[in-house]
Amino acid sequence: MYLFGASGHGKVIAEIAEACQVKIDGFIDADTSKLKLLDYEVIHQLPRDAVEVIITIGDNATRKQVAIQNKFSTYSKLIHPSAVVSKRVKIKAGTVVMAGAVINSDTQIGAHCIINTNASVDHDCIIEDFVHISPNVALAGGVTIGEGTHVGIGASIIPGVTVGKWCTIGAGAVVIEDIPDGATAVGIPAKPIKFANR
Numbered sequence: 610m611y612l613f614g615a616s617g618h619g620k621v622i623a624e625i626a627e628a629c630q631v632k633i634d635g636f637i638d639a640d641t642s643k644l645k646l647l648d649y650e651v652i653h654q655l656p657r658d659a660v661e662v663i664i665t666i667g668d669n670a671t672r673k674q675v676a677i678q679n680k681f682s683t684y685s686k687l688i689h690p691s692a693v694v695s696k697r698v699k700i701k702a703g704t705v706v707m708a709g710a711v712i713n714s715d716t717q718i719g720a721h722c723i724i725n726t727n728a729s730v731d732h733d734c735i736i737e738d739f740v741h742i743s744p745n746v747a748l749a750g751g752v753t754i755g756e757g758t759h760v761g762i763g764a765s766i767i768p769g770v771t772v773g774k775w776c777t778i779g780a781g782a783v784v785i786e787d788i789p790d791g792a793t794a795v796g797i798p799a800k801p802i803k804f805a806n807r
């Protein structure tokens with residue numbers, strides 16, 4: 610497996626692959642000053658034999674751009690052995706579930722998502738493509754997170770709330786009502802402070 614993105618996030622994903630005993634062929638990164646990360650070589654072009662790739666880029670929009678540009682690769686998914694994932698959860702290709710995460714029954718996770726360390730995603734949630742659920746986030750039952758949204762570290766979202774597409778939820782926020790597309794929302798209770806159009 611190749612890891613696309615020689616970053617700190619890439620290091621964490623490499624160690625998940627190691628924990629899963631998945632062979633790492635190396636990192637791919639456009640930055641030619643990067644030659645090695647952890648014990649692995651960094652190459653600067655997608656090799657012809659790159660049959661299995663995970664995009665190890667933390668920024669959701671950049672991850673999507675890379676996924677679109679390299680659509681002929683086969684994307685893998687990785688789930689840390691310490692994560693607890695219900696057998697009734699569906700997870701699409703390219704997604705990584707990190708150490709200690711818990712994902713409960715009938716939740717759906719899209720493609721190229723990050724379910725970060727110790728995140729808790731409860732039953733019947735819908736997590737669309739290119740979402741990042743940061744460390745120690747708690748999503749209650751029936752929460753929907755729209756494409757490309759980043760839920761910041763330690764945020765909590767109460768049952769049934771829908772967060773729109775390409776939102777940012779601030780670190781430590783408590784979300785108690787729906788958040789519209791493109792909003793950055795912070796605080797307790799979380800309120801939008803700005804909007805971006807993508």
Ligand SMILES: CC(=O)SCCNC(=O)CCNC(=O)[C@H](O)C(C)(C)COP(=O)(O)OP(=O)(O)OC[C@H]1O[C@@H](n2cnc3c(N)ncnc32)[C@H](O)[C@@H]1OP(=O)(O)O
Binds near residue numbers: 743779781795796
């Ligand atoms: C393993 C890993 O590292 S995973 C990565 C996890 N990363 C995160 O969780 C990052 C989350 N990011 C944040 O919380 C950021 O502060 C953001 C995205 C919400 C806002 O960032 P910016 O757009 O740069 O906004 P900025 O810093 O200018 O703050 C704007 C206002 O919101 C306030 N604010 C920013 N973040 C928060 C927050 N989390 N909670 C409450 N208020 C906040 C600021 O104090 C500021 O208030 P003011 O206008 O009264 O001075």
